[in-house]
Every structure is written in structure tokens, then in C-alpha cells.
Amino acid sequence: MxxxxxxxxxxxxxxxxxxxxxxxxxxxxxxxxxxxxxxxxxxxxxxxxxxxxxxxxxxxxxxxxxxxxxxxxxxxxxxxxxxxxxxxxxxxxxxxxxxxxxxxxxxxxxxxxxxxxxxxxxxxxxxxxxxxxxxxxxxxxxxxxxxxxxxxxxxxxxxxxxxxxxxxxxxGMSHWLTKHNVYSSMEAAQMKGTADASFRTALFHPDFNLRRKHQKVFFYRMPLRPLIKFCYMFFVRRSFLDGRAGINYTMLQCFYEYMISLKEREAVESQSMHNRMVATDEASAIDASSVEDARIAMSSGQDAHESPFTR
Missing domain, CATH: 3.90.550.10 (Spore Coat Polysaccharide Biosynthesis Protein SpsA; Chain A)
Incomplete structure (x- = not known):
């Protein structure tokens, strides 16, 4: 059928x-x-x-x-x-x-x-x-x-x-870790464009998927996210009731969150370093230009005061 x-x-x-x-x-x-x-x-x-x-x-x-x-x-x-x-x-x-x-x-x-x-x-x-x-x-x-x-x-x-x-x-475990290594990179990149969210929608909207989307925005703004996730899974959801499987899965999810946090911080520091290098290059270019302008000005001044009898 x-x-x-x-x-x-x-x-x-x-x-x-x-x-x-x-x-x-x-x-x-x-x-x-x-x-x-x-x-x-x-x-x-x-x-x-x-x-x-x-x-x-x-x-x-x-x-x-x-x-x-x-x-x-x-x-x-x-x-x-x-x-x-x-x-x-x-x-x-x-x-x-x-x-x-x-x-x-x-x-x-x-x-x-x-x-x-x-x-x-x-x-x-x-x-x-x-x-x-x-x-x-x-x-x-x-x-x-x-x-x-x-x-x-x-x-x-x-x-x-x-x-x-x-x-x-x-x-197998290796495949899960490899896949979530990729996911964590994508999540970290996604966080750069995190949009505004509604607190009311995050808590009370009847659509679970929309509620989860807004919850993620607020969650990503929190410090110590791996620790928060552990407390939620272990103490609120009581993942330990699933035995060793629940405890292992909790630790894996917290590690996944930690990878996202590290990659997010890496991206921020990399962008900051890039901005400093650009600023340094621009400052060096300005200094070089100022030195050249001063040299030209001094040369012009000398020419202007040079004796007409000098050859």
C-alpha cells in the first residue's frame, strides 16, 4: 500500500x-x-x-x-x-x-x-x-x-x-566528531550575522522551531555557554537518568559548544589583528607621506633663498 x-x-x-x-x-x-x-x-x-x-x-x-x-x-x-x-x-x-x-x-x-x-x-x-x-x-x-x-x-x-x-x-564516534567540527565552524561564522530576537518569542511562541531560533540568539550572547549547557542538560533535563549514554552525550554537546566558542573567539581576534595591521600600514603610509612632504617643502625653501650669484 x-x-x-x-x-x-x-x-x-x-x-x-x-x-x-x-x-x-x-x-x-x-x-x-x-x-x-x-x-x-x-x-x-x-x-x-x-x-x-x-x-x-x-x-x-x-x-x-x-x-x-x-x-x-x-x-x-x-x-x-x-x-x-x-x-x-x-x-x-x-x-x-x-x-x-x-x-x-x-x-x-x-x-x-x-x-x-x-x-x-x-x-x-x-x-x-x-x-x-x-x-x-x-x-x-x-x-x-x-x-x-x-x-x-x-x-x-x-x-x-x-x-x-x-x-x-x-x-562511529570519529565521524560524529568530524561532522561537528565542521558544524562548529559554520556556527561560529553564522554568529557574526546573528540578528535581533524577541524575548517573548523565545519563551512563549507556539511554533517550536521559531521559538528555538530566537532562543539560540539569546544563548549565543551568554558568557560561559558550555557550562550553561552542561547545567541545563545535567541538572534541568537530568541527562544522567539516561545512564552512561546520557552523561557521554552531555559531555559531547558541551565540547561542541566549547568548539563554537573557541572558533568565535579566534575569528574575533583574527579580525582584530587584521584591523591593527591595516591601521599600522595606514599610519606608516601617512608617516612616509609626511616625511616626503617635509623634504619637498625644505627643498623648495632652500631653492627660494638661494643666492642669484650661485652657480
């Missing part, structure tokens, strides 16, 4: 995770892979499992997703957006069927609850952001922010029952 929804999976070297992801959406007859130039067997695996493939060089997370939304000829109005390390559960799949059948015209998106796993342990307490908009009318949404992107929805958002399972450590 097929569902009246298309599926979009974004990939880059996902040969290890993609087969299980595609198996979890075998109910869909319109599965698309938006690949960023994989160098492994990702594309071949996708084609062999019946998915259609579009390849586009990666130029940012929001840009890549927006390209898919606007340029891929999806068969259906509704679209389920996945990463290769995510799997919709059977209950979520059943809920998607009902959601699409019952959604009013005002509803443009469905909010899913995601379960993050550290190895085989569900991070019930340690997971910071469990809700994500992944089921959408693709003509009514767009993405902003190039890392930890935020979806902007034109219309109402309704909840969808069931879990979307996420396995961020499926390729």
Missing part, C-alpha cells in the same frame, strides 16, 4: 545508513535522493533500491534543502524529509497516512517527535530538541540559516503521532 506522500533523503557518502533508511520508507512510491556528490556507493544503492537520484554540489544546508523543495518534481503535494540516519517507525508511518487524509487546507506541515539514540540507548532525557517539522506541503515551506537550519512554514503546523528514530552515532 502506498501513501500520498513523497520522500526526500539528503545524502553525502551514506552507503552505510541509506539501505535501512530506504527500507523504512518502502511504503512510498516516490522516493528521491538529493546527493551532494558522494564518493562511495550511495547513488548506486539508491538506484538499486528504486529511488530517484538528483546530484547537486553542496553549498549549504538550507540552500541544498531549498533547492530540493523548489526543483525536484515530486509526485505528491506532501513531502517527508529525512536524513539517511533516520527511520520512521511503523506507528509514525500509520500516523502520516491519517494525517494527510485528515489535514485541513490551512495545515501546511506536521511536527514529528524524534528519538535520538546513543549507540542503542534512547536519550530520553539528554536530547535537547525532540520536535522537528519534517512532513510538509513542499510548496509552502522554506529553510533559513545554513547550519542547524530553521524551517519557515506558510500555514498552520499540527502534531503527528509516533517517533522518528535517529542514529547520529551509526558511523
Amino acid at each position: 502506498s501513501c500520498n506522500a513523497s520522500v526526500l533523503v539528503l545524502t553525502k557518502n551514506e552507503e552505510a545508513d541509506l539501505p535501512a533508511c530506504l527500507q523504512s520508507v518502502d511504503w512510498c512510491d516516490d522516493v528521491w535522493i538529493l546527493d551532494s556528490g558522494s564518493e562511495d556507493q550511495t547513488v548506486q544503492i539508491a538506484i538499486s533500491m528504486g529511488a530517484q537520484v538528483c546530484v547537486r554540489p553542496f553549498d549549504g544546508f538550507a540552500s541544498q534543502r531549498n533547492f530540493g523543495l523548489r526543483n525536484i518534481p515530486f509526485k505528491y503535494e506532501w513531502l517527508l524529509i529525512l536524513d539517511a540516519d533516520e527511520r520512521p517507525t511503523e506507528r509514525l508511518t500509520s500516523s502520516i497516512y491519517r494525517f494527510i487524509d485528515e489535514a485541513s487546507e490551512e495545515v501546511s506541515a506536521g511536527r514529528l517527535r524524534r528519538r535520538d539514540f546513543y549507540m542503542s540507548r534512547w536519550l530520553r532525557h539528554a536530547q535537547i530538541s525532540p520536535y522537528f517539522i519534517r512532513l510538509v506541503r513542499h510548496s509552502r515551506v522554506r529553510y533559513e540559516r545554513e547550519v542547524n537550519e530553521v524551517m519557515i512554514v506558510d500555514g498552520d503546523i499540527a502534531p503527528v503521532e509516533g517517533f522518528l528514530d535517529h542514529y547520529p552515532f551509526s558511523k
Whole structure:
């Protein structure tokens, strides 16, 4: 049985995770892979499992997703957006069927609850952001922010029952660290252009994604962010209740925040050093110009007082 929804999976070297992801959406007859130039067997695996493939060089997370939304000829109005390390559960799949059948015209998106796993342990307490908009009318949404992107929805958002399972450590710890090293660089660069935010929106807006976007702005302005994040995860969310997995994940998230802070400081100091060098060069140029002007003036003065009998 097929569902009246298309599926979009974004990939880059996902040969290890993609087969299980595609198996979890075998109910869909319109599965698309938006690949960023994989160098492994990702594309071949996708084609062999019946998915259609579009390849586009990666130029940012929001840009890549927006390209898919606007340029891929999806068969259906509704679209389920996945990463290769995510799997919709059977209950979520059943809920998607009902959601699409019952959604009013005002509803443009469905909010899913995601379960993050550290190895085989569900991070019930340690997971910071469990809700994500992944089921959408693709003509009514767009993405902003190039890392930890935020979806902007034109219309109402309704909840969808069931879990979307996420396995961020499926390729091992080294892969997670490498990926978050890249993310931290992008976050640090993103912070240069951090916009103003509303305190009211950050705390009370009904849209979780918009609320989170404004919360991030305030969070980035705080000192000692890694420590604040640790206290929030460990004492407020009680991540220790997830056992060793929760404690390890807490430390990893704090380390990630620390990398962002270091790279932000590095960028500020680098810009400051550059500004000082430019100022020094300009001052040197002015001094050199002043010396030359003085030399010319002295020479002109000597010429003016020179005796007419001097040869």
C-alpha cells in the first residue's frame, strides 16, 4: 500500500545508513535522493533500491534543502524529509497516512517527535530538541540559516503521532566528531550575522522551531555557554537518568559548544589583528607621506633663498 506522500533523503557518502533508511520508507512510491556528490556507493544503492537520484554540489544546508523543495518534481503535494540516519517507525508511518487524509487546507506541515539514540540507548532525557517539522506541503515551506537550519512554514503546523528514530552515532564516534567540527565552524561564522530576537518569542511562541531560533540568539550572547549547557542538560533535563549514554552525550554537546566558542573567539581576534595591521600600514603610509612632504617643502625653501650669484 502506498501513501500520498513523497520522500526526500539528503545524502553525502551514506552507503552505510541509506539501505535501512530506504527500507523504512518502502511504503512510498516516490522516493528521491538529493546527493551532494558522494564518493562511495550511495547513488548506486539508491538506484538499486528504486529511488530517484538528483546530484547537486553542496553549498549549504538550507540552500541544498531549498533547492530540493523548489526543483525536484515530486509526485505528491506532501513531502517527508529525512536524513539517511533516520527511520520512521511503523506507528509514525500509520500516523502520516491519517494525517494527510485528515489535514485541513490551512495545515501546511506536521511536527514529528524524534528519538535520538546513543549507540542503542534512547536519550530520553539528554536530547535537547525532540520536535522537528519534517512532513510538509513542499510548496509552502522554506529553510533559513545554513547550519542547524530553521524551517519557515506558510500555514498552520499540527502534531503527528509516533517517533522518528535517529542514529547520529551509526558511523562511529570519529565521524560524529568530524561532522561537528565542521558544524562548529559554520556556527561560529553564522554568529557574526546573528540578528535581533524577541524575548517573548523565545519563551512563549507556539511554533517550536521559531521559538528555538530566537532562543539560540539569546544563548549565543551568554558568557560561559558550555557550562550553561552542561547545567541545563545535567541538572534541568537530568541527562544522567539516561545512564552512561546520557552523561557521554552531555559531555559531547558541551565540547561542541566549547568548539563554537573557541572558533568565535579566534575569528574575533583574527579580525582584530587584521584591523591593527591595516591601521599600522595606514599610519606608516601617512608617516612616509609626511616625511616626503617635509623634504619637498625644505627643498623648495632652500631653492627660494638661494643666492642669484650661485652657480
